[in-house]
Every structure is written in structure tokens, then in C-alpha cells.
Amino acid sequence: xxxxxxxxxxxxxxxxxxxxxxxxxxxxxxxxxxxxxxxxxxxxxxxxxxxxxxxxxxxxxxxxxxxxxxxxxxxxxxxxxxxxxxxxxxxxxxxxxxxxxxxxxxxxxxxxxxxxxxxxxxxxxxxxxxxxxxxxxxxxxxxxxxxxxxxxxxxxxxxxxxxxxxxxxxxxxxxxxxxxxxxxxxxxxxxxxxxxxxxxxxxxxxxxxxxxxxxxxxxxxxxxxxxxxxxxxxxxxxxxxxxxxxxxxxxxxxxx
Amino acid sequence: xxxxxxxxxxxxxxxxxxxxxxxxxxxxxxxxxxxxxxxxxxxxxxxxxxxxxxxxxxxxxxxxxxxxxxxxxxxxxxxxxxxxxxxxxxxxxxxxxxxxxxxxxxxxxxxxxxxxxxxxxxxxxxx
Numbered sequence: 001x002x003x004x005x006x007x008x009x010x011x012x013x014x015x016x017x018x019x020x021x022x023x024x025x026x027x028x029x030x031x032x033x034x035x036x037x038x039x040x041x042x043x044x045x046x047x048x049x050x051x052x053x054x055x056x057x058x059x060x061x062x063x064x065x066x067x068x069x070x071x072x073x074x075x076x077x078x079x080x081x082x083x084x085x086x087x088x089x090x091x092x093x094x095x096x097x098x099x100x101x102x103x104x105x106x107x108x109x110x111x112x113x114x115x116x117x118x119x120x121x122x123x124x125x126x127x128x129x130x131x132x133x134x135x136x137x138x139x140x141x142x143x144x145x146x147x148x149x150x151x152x153x154x155x156x157x158x159x160x161x162x163x164x165x166x167x168x169x170x171x172x173x174x175x176x177x178x179x180x181x182x183x184x185x186x187x188x189x190x191x192x193x194x195x196x197x198x199x200x201x202x203x204x205x206x207x208x209x210x211x212x213x214x215x216x217x218x219x220x221x222x223x224x225x226x227x228x229x230x231x232x233x234x235x236x237x238x239x240x241x242x243x244x245x246x247x248x249x250x251x252x253x254x255x256x
Numbered sequence: 257x258x259x260x261x262x263x264x265x266x267x268x269x270x271x272x273x274x275x276x277x278x279x280x281x282x283x284x285x286x287x288x289x290x291x292x293x294x295x296x297x298x299x300x301x302x303x304x305x306x307x308x309x310x311x312x313x314x315x316x317x318x319x320x321x322x323x324x325x326x327x328x329x330x331x332x333x334x335x336x337x338x339x340x341x342x343x344x345x346x347x348x349x350x351x352x353x354x355x356x357x358x359x360x361x362x363x364x365x366x367x368x369x370x371x372x373x374x375x376x377x378x379x380x381x382x383x
Contacts, residue, residue: 004267006262006263006265006268007262007263009260009262010262010263010264010265012265033264033265035261035262037261042262043262091264091269091270093271094269094270094271095270095271112269114264114265114269115264116264117264117265117266117267117269117270118263118264118266119263119264120259120261120262120263120264121261121262121263121264122261127264128261178270180266180267180276183266183267227279227283228275228279228343228346229275229276229279230273230275230276230279230352230357231270231273231275231276233352233354233357234273234275234354241352241353243352244349244352247346247347247349247352248349250347251347251348251349254347
């Protein structure tokens with residue numbers, strides 16, 4: 001259901017202000033969304049003054065600096081710090097991306113950091129992605145083949161090239177959580193990330209389940225809630241194009 | 257158990273892009289067009305009941321307010337038309353590169369205005 005306003009318990013309130021203690025002249029204000037599940041309080045926006053003279057180039061470096069030097073209670077996911085694992089996906093200055101690959105010099109003014117949009121918040125910047133993972137499971141993202149020989153399952157160069165721009169997806173959920181259709185129908189609509197994955201298996205020449213896979217996603221809600229808003233393609237930190245993948249599925253269904 | 261965790265902010269904080277702006281405008285103009293076509297249908301049907309109905313509507317549409325309404329309706333149609341062409345091209349699987357979507361989006365947004373003026377002037381027999 002379309003609900004433009006946040007429910008009462010989700011309204012973001014003004015938070016604490018952490019003044020700079022280093023005496024640095026190069027200060028940047030960083031506003032971070034905070035929510036503590038152990039209290040009954042509403043989420044709040046804490047502001048940190050960060051000394052940019054002693055901070056590396058990425059937004060994740062800012063968060064690490066805050067956690068190490070200013071406020072250790074702040075919670076966020078991170079792991080590889082090289083744009084490979086997809087853990088540190090979050091909303092920075094109104095756009096989803098990976099904190100580890102986003103340079104803070106690309107962001108104008110004060111930096112606003114929120115969790116990925118329209119998710120149940122677990123703590124601070126950590127959103128609950130379990131619905132998305134369930135949807136991912138529903139497209140059965142593995143090779144289905146009757147071949148049981150112990151040789152390689154060979155693919156032509158052309159067929160292999162069809163997987164380019166798809167296999168690179170790291171399931172960070174930046175695209176799905178940027179999609180207004182996914183915000184309003186996240187329970188039923190599969191969303192760009194999962195549909196891109198579905199397409200990755202649909203066009204794999206080694207997969208023998210194409211018809212079944214297509215039949216499974218050909219659904220008013222699962223697939224056709226995509227209205228080519230293109231927020232997904234704009235958001236993808238790996239430069240992939242989920243909107244195009246979804247369009248290809250629609251095309252296959254229309255021409256089949 | 258009911259999940260009482262808050263929902264993270266979404267439309268309140270997310271930046272607008274050209275493509276999302278065109279998308280929402282496409283919907284709004286679609287609704288306007290639906291209503292407009294219905295009203296035009298009623299107007300035409302009302303002619304069957306006599307000349308005075310036509311004269312009344314004509315009087316309204318010739319007034320200043322009426323002309324603004326006309327312009328608005330024409331813009332709504334031209335926007336929808338251009339945007340629909342963009343969607344048709346995308347349905348064929350073309351124009352999904354980020355730059356292309358920006359350019360086509362801008363063409364729809366900006367192009368709908370001169371097209372509106374042209375259609376209005378043609379309608380007024382001024383060109």
C-alpha cells in the first residue's frame with residue numbers, strides 16, 4: 001500500500017550534537033540516522049563534527065572515524081571495504097550506494113547518512129533485508145541442468161557474454177530499496193535486484209529451466225510492478241542496469 | 257509477533273532524478289487525460305440535447321480561465337504522448353543507458369512545452 005508518510009514510531013527526531021574536540025579547521029558535519037532497539041524512543045538524527053584533515057577519502061572512512069574516535073555505539077554493516085561484499089549499502093545524501101566506494105568529496109554540503117530506504121530498521125544504519133533474501137530464494141538462483149557428466153559444461157563465447165552486466169551483481173540491495181514500486185509493494189513485487197538475478201539464470205545457455213523460470217516471474221505483481229522509474233539503474237554502485245534486465249524479461253514474455 | 261521496528265525514511269529523503277520525475281508526471285498526466293477524455297465525451301454527447309449546451313461550453317473555453325485549462329490539457333496530452341514514445345522505445349529494449357535515459361527524459365520534460373504552444377496555436381488558427 002502506498003503510504004507516503006512515515007508511521008508515528010518511525011518519525012525521525014532531532015538527535016545529539018557531537019562537537020569537534022580536535023580543534024581542526026577542516027570540519028564537516030555528518031548527520032547519521034540512529035535507532036536503538038533497546039529503548040522505546042523514536043529514531044533520531046545525530047550530528048557529528050568530523051575532522052576531515054585526518055580522514056581518508058570514502059564515506060565508510062568517516063563512519064569508521066566516528067565509531068573509533070567519537071561514538072563507539074554507532075552500528076553499521078561493513079566488511080570488505082572494496083565494493084565487493086555489498087555490506088555497507090546505505091543512503092548517502094539522498095542516494096543509495098556503497099559507503100566504501102563513495103567518495104565524500106563527491107557529496108555536497110553536510111553529509112546525511114540513512115539506512116537503505118523503506119526497510120524495517122534493526123539498529124542505526126542496519127536495515128532488515130530478510131524479505132529480499134526470501135524473494136531471492138524464490139527465483140531459485142542456481143543452475144538447473146539434467147547433465148550429469150563429469151566434464152565441463154561448455155558455453156560459447158557469445159552465450160557467456162550474455163551474462164556480462166548480470167553476474168557482477170553483489171546483492172547489496174541499493175537498487176531494490178531505491179525503487180518506489182518496491183517501497184509500496186515490497187512484499188509482492190520482487191524488485192530490481194531479484195529480477196536481475198532471475199534474468200541472469202533465464203538467459204544462461206546452460207540452464208534448462210528457462211520456460212519454467214519465465215512462467216514463474218510472469219506475474220502482475222512479481223514483475224509488472226516495474227514502471228521503468230529507473231531509480232535502480234541510477235543507484236547501482238556496480239554500474240549495472242537492472243531496469244534493462246527487467247525490460248528484457250518483459251520482452252521475452254511478450255515475444256515468446 | 258508484530259514487528260515494531262521503525263521503517264527507514266524513503267520518499268522523504270530520496271533524491272529526485274529526471275527519470276523518476278518523468279515517471280510520476282506520466283502517471284499524473286495519465287489520470288488527467290482520462291478525466292479529460294471523459295469530459296470531452298460528455299460534451300459531445302450533450303450536443304444531442306441542443307445547441308445551448310455547445311454555446312455554454314464554448315463560452316467557458318473562450319474565456320481566459322478556459323484558455324488556461326485548454327493549455328493545461330494540451331500539455332498533459334503532449335507530455336503523455338512524448339513519454340509514451342519513450343516508454344515504447346524502452347519496451348523494445350533500447351535507451352536504458354544512464355545518459356540516454358537522462359537525455360530522453362529531458363526531451364520529454366522540455367519538449368512538451370513548445371509542442372503545447374504549437375498545438376494551441378494551430379487550434380486557434382494562428383499558424
